[in-house]
Amino acid sequence: MSVTLAETDALYRRYKALALAAGAALVLDAPVDELAEAVGALEEEAVGTHCAEPASTLRRLLDRARAGEDVVSDLEDVRASHRSLRRRIWTTQPCEYVPCCARGPHEHR
Amino acid sequence: MADYSIWVVEYARVNEFARGLLLYGQWNTGTTIAPYCYAVLKSDDHLAVIDSGYNHAEFGKVLADSYGVSDWQPPEVVLGHLGLDPADVDTLILTHNHFDHAGGVEFFPNARVYFQEREISKYLWAVGLPDRLQWLTSATDPDLMLWLVNRMKQGKLTLLSEETEILPGIRCLPAHDTHTFGSQYVTVENERDGKWVFAGDNAYVYENFTGAHGDGRFTPIGLIFGSVEQCVLTMEEMWQQAGQDPTRIVPFHEQNIWSKFPSRRFDDSLHVAELSLADGETSRVDAALATT
Numbered sequence: 001m002s003v004t005l006a007e008t009d010a011l012y013r014r015y016k017a018l019a020l021a022a023g024a025a026l027v028l029d030a031p032v033d034e035l036a037e038a039v040g041a042l043e044e045e046a047v048g049t050h051c052a053e054p055a056s057t058l059r060r061l062l063d064r065a066r067a068g069e070d071v072v073s074d075l076e077d078v079r080a081s082h083r084s085l086r087r088r089i090w091t092t093q094p095c096e097y098v099p100c101c102a103r104g105p106h107e108h109r
Numbered sequence: 110m111a112d113y114s115i116w117v118v119e120y121a122r123v124n125e126f127a128r129g130l131l132l133y134g135q136w137n138t139g140t141t142i143a144p145y146c147y148a149v150l151k152s153d154d155h156l157a158v159i160d161s162g163y164n165h166a167e168f169g170k171v172l173a174d175s176y177g178v179s180d181w182q183p184p185e186v187v188l189g190h191l192g193l194d195p196a197d198v199d200t201l202i203l204t205h206n207h208f209d210h211a212g213g214v215e216f217f218p219n220a221r222v223y224f225q226e227r228e229i230s231k232y233l234w235a236v237g238l239p240d241r242l243q244w245l246t247s248a249t250d251p252d253l254m255l256w257l258v259n260r261m262k263q264g265k266l267t268l269l270s271e272e273t274e275i276l277p278g279i280r281c282l283p284a285h286d287t288h289t290f291g292s293q294y295v296t297v298e299n300e301r302d303g304k305w306v307f308a309g310d311n312a313y314v315y316e317n318f319t320g321a322h323g324d325g326r327f328t329p330i331g332l333i334f335g336s337v338e339q340c341v342l343t344m345e346e347m348w349q350q351a352g353q354d355p356t357r358i359v360p361f362h363e364q365n366i367w368s369k370f371p372s373r374r375f376d377d378s379l380h381v382a383e384l385s386l387a388d389g390e391t392s393r394v395d396a397a398l399a400t401t
Contacts, residue, residue, distance in 0.1 A: 010240070016251065017243055021236035023254025024229045027261050027268075035236070072262050079255050083167055086250075090171065097172055097208075098247050098332070 003049050005092055011051040012089045013096070014042055019058055019082060026065060036062035050088045054081040110300040111277040113150040113157075115385040116191055116393060117359060117366055120162045121145040121173070121181035121209075122379075130331040131313045131362065132321045143314075144380065145178065145209050146361040148307055149191060150297060152387065155276055156193065157200035158184075158220070159295050159307050160361065163212030168250055172208055180378050184216040190381050191393045200276060203228075204309025205292040206249045210361075214256040222260050223275050225283055226268035228291030229257070245334060248289070269293070282350075284311050284343045286335030294343070296350055302385055306351045306358045311343050313362040318348060318355045359384070 018039050025032045039062060043055040058081075061074040126143035129136040147160040163169040165181040173181065184195040201220035203211045206228050214222060232254065235246045260266040267275070274280045278299065284292040288310040295307040312318060313330050321328040327348075329340040351357035356369055367374070370382040373394035383394045 013240055013243060017236050017240075017246060019251035020232045020246055020249065020254055023251055023258055024232040026258045027229050027254065027266065028226070028233070030233060038236075072259065075255050075258055075262075079252060082251050082255075086168060095171055095175060096247050097168075097250075098244065 008049055008051070008089070009093050011042070011046050011049055012085065012093070015046075015051050015055055015058070015085070016096075018042065019054075019078070022058060022062055026071070032062045032065050036066055050085055054078075054085045057081040110298055111152045111154070112299050112301045112387040113152045113278065113297055113385065114387045114390045115297065115299075115305060115383075116149045116151075117146050117361075117370075117382040117384060118149055118187050118190065119144045119146050119380040120184070120187045121165075121178050122364075123177050124179060125177055126362070127331075132316055133329045133331045133333075133337070135321050135328075135331070142364045143362040144364055144366075145181075146366075147210075148359060148361075149188065149193065150279065151193070151390070152277075155200055156198050157202065157276060157279065158198050158217065159202045160204055160210040160309070161201060161213035161217060162187070162210075163208045164215065168252060169208055169212050182377055182379060184213060186377065187379065190375050190379070200279075202275070202279075202281060202293075202295055204294065204307070204311075205289040206253055207289070207310065208250065208253065210310065211249075211253050214253075214260060221265045221267060222257065223267050223269060223273075223281055224257065225281075225285070225291035225293045226270045227283070227285055228289060228293075229254075229268065231290035248334070282346070284309070284346075285339070287311050287340045287343050288330060288332065289334050292335075294347055299385060301387065304350060304352070304357065305384065306347045308347055308358055308360045310361070311340065311347065312358065312360045314360050315355050315358075315363055315365060317344065317360065318358065 022035050039059040043059050046052040046055050057077050061078050064071050122144045125140040128138045150157040188195050195217050198217045198220045201217045202223045272282045280296045281293045284294050294309050297305045320326045327344050366382050367380045370384050371394045372382040374380050
């Protein structure tokens with residue numbers, strides 16, 4: 001399966017928005033059912049890409065949260081897979097943070 | 110009321126920071142030195158820190174390198190300049206969820222964290238937005254959010270939504286829809302020397318208050334996720350809280366703070382400014398008495 005850089009970037013951006021929201025939901029003790037379903041859909045679409053494993057890890061975390069189980073150990077797994085994905089993405093895509101590169105052009109591509 | 114000793118500690122700096130980012134509208138006016146700082150408040154009963162800095166690893170390092178951040182040191186070293194230990198910090202107030210302010214929660218393992226609920230909940234709102242609007246979420250990272258989950262699971266996270274006195278004399282005040290969705294600023298009322306205002310990133314430098322042209326007309330910061338109007342009105346709130354005395358307002362990216370207050374530059378090039386010293390407390394900026 002060949003995935004373009006643009007497709008990978010799009011998957012990463014969806015994953016990141018969902019991971020941020022998942023963290024927010026857990027901090028707020030808010031329902032995560034819809035988020036878990038959205039992450040599950042991303043996981044299916046991301047098969048064969050760098051985003052597959054992080055999406056799967058995030059979905060497991062949300063499933064456990066949904067079941068009312070302790071998620072502390074899962075947090076480390078999510079963090080590790082997120083960091084790994086972020087490192088991979090930033091080898092081909094510019095860092096998406098703002099105000100990124102306050103002093104000049106990207107130097108970390 | 111209590112009496113806090115107050116220090117502003119530099120933990121890193123940017124030597125070429127675009128003035129246009131510090132001062133709205135000052136595009137193409139060159140660069141300046143911008144320290145990265147947090148504040149340490151010490152009373153007989155509490156050790157509190159306002160903002161945490163970041164961890165110079167992983168995405169913190171990537172962002173820092175892209176900004177040209179240099180001379181970073183962890184809280185162990187930075188608080189060590191004061192003879193203090195991050196493990197003894199019992200209260201950590203985060204002004205907002207950007208990496209250079211909230212990216213170091215892990216360094217303060219025993220602290221209760223105080224944060225605005227809106228700074229979290231807006232990320233749940235944002236996930237429903239189309240990708241073309243995700244710029245709104247692009248200044249933070251899941252890593253930061255997951256540290257907060259951890260702290261919440263430990264029972265050491267307090268989310269605020271209104272003005273709250275979290276310790277005697279220390280108040281967190283919402284500054285919503287300003288620099289970020291759910292920013293806050295902090296006031297410290299000392300019995301001995303009155304009120305201090307810690308701006309977070311609702312002001313980067315004194316010039317935000319004195320005006321980019323020195324005319325006393327507020328010039329807001331150059332990076333605003335909320336509204337410019339709310340930024341300026343929050344500056345007015347802080348201005349009034351500070352009794353219209355800009356030296357009573359503490360911006361965390363202001364290099365002139367080292368000349369406005371007694372300060373010391375340590376061997377690692379980082380500064381400490383001593384804003385207030387409680388009775389019986391030893392100065393950390395008197396080289397003869399300093400503990401390094």
